[in-house]
Structures are given as C-alpha cells and as structure tokens.
Amino acid sequence: MPLILRDRRVLITVAVLVSLAVAAAVLPRPSIFQVREWAESMGPAFVLIFFVAQAVLTITPVPRTVFTLSAGLLFGPVSGIAVTISATTVSAVLALLLVRALGRRAVQARLSHPAVKAIDARLARRGWLAVGSLRLIAPAPFALVNYCCALSSVRLVPYTAATVVGILPGTVGVVLLGDALTGDTNPVLMIVTTICVALGVAGLLLETRLPG
Template sequence: MLRNPRTLVLLAVVAALFVAGSLAPLPTPVEIQQWAGSFGPWFPLLFCAIYAVATVAPLPRSVFTVSCGVLFGAGLGLVVALVATTAAAALALLLVRALDRDQVASRLTHPAVRTINDRLARRGWLAVGSLRMIAIAPFSIVNYCCGLSAIRFWPYLIASVLGSVPGTVGTVILADSLTGGTHPAMYVITAVCFAIGVAGLIVDARWQPPAIPVRD
C-alpha cells in the first residue's frame, strides 16, 4: 500500500494531467503553423538558435527537425533545420576540440584507436556522411567522436551537411503534411538513407588509402 502522502499527491497530479490532456482538444498542424507565424519573423531565428544549441548537447535532433516542419512548413522549416544542423555540427566539433581534445588525444595510444583516427584524418568525410544517413547513429555522439579525431573541419562539416540533407528533407516535408500518425513514406526514406549509410561505411572499411610517407 502507498502510505507516503507525497506519493499519493504526485500520483493524483499525474492522473489529473493525463485526464486533462485526454479531454483537451489538440490543435491541427494548420493551427500550429498559424500560431508560429503570429510571432513574426524573429521566431524562426529564435527556434533555429535553440535547435542549434540544444543539439550540441545529447538531445535528439529528430524532435527539433519534426518541429520545424510542423511549425514553419516545408520551405522555411527545411531552411531552419539545415542551418541549425550545420551550426550544431560546427559548434560541437569546435567545442570538443577547445575543451577536451588535447587531454583525451594524448591517451589515444591503442593501435585500433590510432587506426580509426588515421582513417578519419585521411578520408573521414566518407564515414561522417555515411553515419549522418543512419538514423540509429546519434547526431551528437558522432560530433563528439569526430571532435576527438584528427578529421579536418571543412570535410567534416560538408559531409555532415550533405549526409543530413536526405533525412532532414524527408522529415520536414512529411511533418508539414502530418495529419496524424507516421506517414508510410517516412519508413521508406529512413530505410533508403540507412542503406546508403551502411554502404558508405562498408566502402570506407574496404577502401585502403595510400600510405603516408614517413619523413626522417
């Protein structure tokens, strides 16, 4: 039996919120977009900044991408999502390298770790672009790992943007047309991006780069 009064109060509050949420009418996607548009042109800029900062932390990017489609529609929502994704990827890499990379890199002496680091340094763009297409690869975790590696900034950023475009476009467009439930096309887009990402990782694993000459 529950004897703690605080527990009973908490359960009562949760039950009341559940009932209220079930009875309250939910706004339609059109009403949500009208509500977002009523705030003026500064709201997309604010949401873009929130999106970028929040996804530097280990928060799911897909939630913000879906919100872009629901709040701003396909056109503006896609612009906001891609700009925020680019900014988050750049900020995460620069932040990791500014704070922790030197300390962590000095401890990455295991041969397997050094091999991965060398691969990212030579052609990391292929691995990064492939991982961006795989939905199960967390956006922030990939950023952190790349920040600790020797991959160059611009190949990393370009691969991040290009690899994120297909999934972002599909998510925003389908969120814009969302009327309830998950559109079947979303599964197709996710499966295609996943297949392309896995194929890229296989090519990356089998592609032997030319050896870097050792200078005396």
C-alpha cells in the same frame, strides 16, 4: 527517510500525474493546422528563436528528430528544410569546437557510450567520408558523432561539408513528413520523402561495403 514521508511523496506524485492526464484529456487542444497558423502569425522572430533553440540544445544529446519533425509541421517544406539544415550544421560545428576547446583528454574520459569505439574506428579508417555516412540514417546519435569527430583529426571544413551532405536526405524526408501531418501536402512531396529516405539508406549501405 521515514516511510510515511516517502509514501506521501509517492501519493503526491501520482496525484499530479493523474491531474495532468485528466487535464490533457478534457481541455481543448489546438489542431495541427491551428498550430501552423500560429507559427506563421509569429513571423520571422519565431523562426529565429526555433533556429537558435535547435542549434544550442542539440549540442547536448537532445534528439534532433524532434526539431526536424516540428520544423516541417510549423514552417512547411521550404522554410522547414532551410531552418533545420542550417541549425543542424551550426550545432555540429559548435559541438566540435566546444569539445576541442575543452580539451580532448578531458572529454574523452567521460565518453563511455558503447558506440564510441565503433565510431572512432570508422573515423580513423575513413575520416570525413565516415562523417558523411554516420550522418545518414544510422543508429549513431547525432551528438555522439559530433563528440567523436572532435576527438579525431578530422578537419573543420571537410567535417562541415560532410555533415551537410550526410544529413540532407534524412532531414528532407523527416521535414516533409512533418509537413504531411497538417493534411495539406502535395502527394509529390510524399514521393520525395520516400526517395530521400531510400537515398539515405542506400548511401549508408554503400559506405559500409567499401573496402577498408
């Protein structure tokens, strides 16, 4: 590629980024409360769209925390928790079925993440109990755990049940945190958030201390 053409592309990219930054600083932005009102005005259709988007996109390595936090901000604690728990569970089940349908050998050859061996070892040692522990507040990415579970012999029903139990403390905590961003949250919910996070950490530590 000629040097002049390359420099021109760099300048165009910088100009676009600067323009976006200036627009973000100058243009009026809706408050968090206004965003909540807008989501409520959209009705059940928006909740369904959000559910489908989270269930489908988090099959890939898209961080689900973004959806969890947004659910609390957009829908409040009760609806936010219900939508996120159900969408996360559906995503986990779909990922398991998809990987097994594609063929374990074909997928396993493409998994080169350094955490894969550690997750595989835990799954081989504890099965569905490992699924629950890995769903707690753990460094293992959600999608990566799904793929490794699909490559293991974990059965669908125990996998699904362990997923629901494992994601519950962390999901409730993050949804309530998202709801707190609106500034109109009962202080009791913040206590519940702290308890849920503490339960997640305690459950993970307990599982790691169990004999092999």
